[in-house]
Amino acid sequence: MINVLFAAKPERWVEYETPLKDALEAAGVTANVQTKFAPEEVDYIVYAPNSAVQDFTPYTRCKAVLNLWAGVESIVGNKTLTMPLCRMVDPGMTQGMKEWVVGHVMRHHLGMDRNILGQNGDWTPHVPPLAQDRRVTIMGLGELGSACAEALRDLGFDVAGWSRRAKDITGVTCLHGDDGLKTALARADILVLLLPKTAATENLLNAERLSWMPKGAMIVNPGRGPLIDDDALLGALNSGHIAHATLDVFRVEPLPKDHPYWAYPNVTVTPHIASETRTKTSSEVVAENVRRGEVGEPFVHVVDRGAGY
Template identity: 70%
Template sequence: MINALFAAHPDRWEKYAPALKDAFDTLGLKVDLRQDHAPDIVDYIVYAPNSTLRDFTPYTRCKAVLNLWAGVEGIVDNVTLTLPLARMVDPGMTRGMVEWVTGHTMRHHLGMDRNITQQNGTWEPHVPPLAADRGVTILGMGQLGMACARALSGLGFPVTGWSRTPKEAEGITCLHGSDGLKQALGTAEILILLLPNTPATENTLNATRLAMLPKGAFVINPGRGPLIDDDALLAALDRGDIAHATLDVFRVEPLPVDHPYWAHPRVTVTPHIASETRVKTASQVIAENIQRGEAGNAFLHVVDRKAGY
């Protein structure tokens, strides 16, 4: 029998317990999943950073910590965690992100907000350019960024992807490094942020880099709140340098009611809904990793502690 500890907020148990059991059964795994296993008998920890579990030293038999979230910034620096840590790469979550990003990219590209607010009896035709004439840049070419890049490229947008390390993707201009970042921003009529949250990525979009964007660019951030210097973005919006910002993630969540983003006419706030872990598909990922661990194979999606993701 494999002992798995479910270490997430208690309100997730009712949703995840049956889905995980189904995923284990499908793979023929005999797993005793509980919220209260004694630490010395735990083989795997199914974890979410909103758990109260912070000290991993008693889990002497444990083989891996399997995160239910894509983000690991809340746990990656925990000095008691010396076990392999796997982040969540969930096909359902990826699909959700692609749909959200594609929807808001098309919204800004087609000028849908203008059409919605123009219901005043005034006939003012506004014909957008074709997708082929609108440059889209994605900062962050991991699993989510690559999937979004391919979807937007398939719609005809010329897509540039920037990442910390070199990447390759057919039909997509892939850049890296500081010079590559300048080039990627320079063509970004629509800029999409999908970088992880690390000390190296904080304030990636600051005043200097906002000034590199074409005038009237759109900013879409479903990645992480700290990627943006909020004051710099608000100033660029006020000047009209940035036409609109659609933001799904913030430094403080829920976004405080008095935050300037709420009332700004050129900002759309969505409440961290761009992509949520899907219970069924995430459970299948957890089960697959446990199966791999039991077979002595390498775990999927292991976090690079130095990189922070």
């Protein structure tokens, strides 16, 4: 029997104990899953970066660390973590993100705030363009970004995506690298940020790059707070160059009550709810990687330490 250490906050164990054990059994894996083992007896670690486990040196027989979070920026640089690290690519999280992004893109595309928030007796018809005439750019074409790009494409939007490496998605204009960045931003009537946080992506959306976007563009950020230079975005909102920003993630969370974003009528703050790891589907992802490790198949969703994700 193999030993699987669940290393996360106690309240997460309450949520995960049954789904994780059920998923391992369904995958044909006989495992002892607990929150405490002698480190030298652990075969796999199911991990949240905010757990008490920060030194992986004692886990001498551990075959892989299986992250419960999509983001790995707070753990990828840990020099004691020398075994494979797998990020969470959860179908439930992907579906939730797709629904949230499509909802807010449609909200901005249709100008729904005008009617929802503006019931003041002003009868001024405003007919939006068709989706085919609205250009949406997705920054980040990983699992989440690709799913959102495809969903928006299927609704008829003119969709482009930008990524560090070249990608190919049917019906989506795929741009990459430094050469493609300006083109991606220059055609973004609505910009969706779904990049990971790395040294290369921090403050990616700075004052210069915001200026490349069309006047009146809208930004939707469910990715990572540090992707945006906050002062630069506030400046672009003040000038009217950016019409609206819907932000779900921030450098400091919860967003401090005195942060300027709260006072801006053209900023929508949502409290990091765009998507969440779902216990059932994420448990199945973990179980599949444990199964793979036991039969000698390659792990899925292995983190590229050099790239940071």
